[in-house]
Amino acid sequence: MNRSGTIEVSKEKINRLNGLMDSFCAQANTIWAILATSTGQLLVQRGFVRSFDVLAISALASGVFNSTMELARIIGERHFSEFLQEGRSYSVYYIGVEDDYLLVSLFDDRTLPGVVKIACENFAGEAGAILRSQA
């Protein structure tokens, strides 16, 4: 975030995040994944996103993530920054990236929640480093 309170993401950072997202989707075998700001503004997307309204998904995911964080705060839990919505056919994994971003990934039974979790955590660490960097 810059001094005026604006999140600025350079083209070079987006390119690096795109590369990272490719590796993540391949590793986790997700159907799609999006990286958005914590207020739901989309940065990077991968997978079969054309079938979905990604702007609506980003806004909803942001609402889900922020309300879960608020729930964590109310019950006195500080580290509640990743969670799973598990369905019969599809599941969604959420993880916070730094303070201002959010990775959301949709997957089915072609992968395992544990694999997605590990891949998400790796992604969050590496994406955080890219977003923190000065370039």
Added chain:
Amino acid sequence: MANLNYADKELNLKIVYYGTGLCGKTTNLRIVFSIMSPERRGKMMSLATELDQTLFFDFLPVDLGTLKGWKLRYHLYTVPGQIYYNVSRKLVLKNVDGLVFVVDSQEERLDENIESYNNLIDNLKSYNLDLGAIPMVVQYNKRDLPNIMPISDLQLYLNREGYTYFESVAVRGLGVFDTLKSVCQKTILKQAENLPQI
């Protein structure tokens, strides 16, 4: 919080329609959705109760031209007006770039309007913000109803700071786009000086 995406040359801004329950916030978004051409707006998403009251938020993305080579995308949100949904209201307000405070002009709703205005100030405070820091316009809605208060009285109770205001009948589309244009202009003006030329 504005988001500058250099790869897509997009500036994303968040506008929140705030106000008491059933004052017309969702109606504003529905009118924008119904009138604006599909190329310039996304799908409207509404999380509402069975009684059509907003449960979490309504959401509508709209594209409103370019500035200095940047494509301007506004994310319009409403908050749930009912008093018991304050946590949701506060969450939607997070990182807001511009505000529309929608007032129900009916005399019997004055106390609720004032309560909502004070609630807005309190919720902004929780993010270390004050109203002076966020571009805002006031919309006096339901001006077609018989039991409305005069604008001068409403100004006295709800707009002593002198924010730009509009009279509206949102259900008929009157004043909806004037309000939207004004808040978008004010919001982008605040960003413009820091916006690099592409």
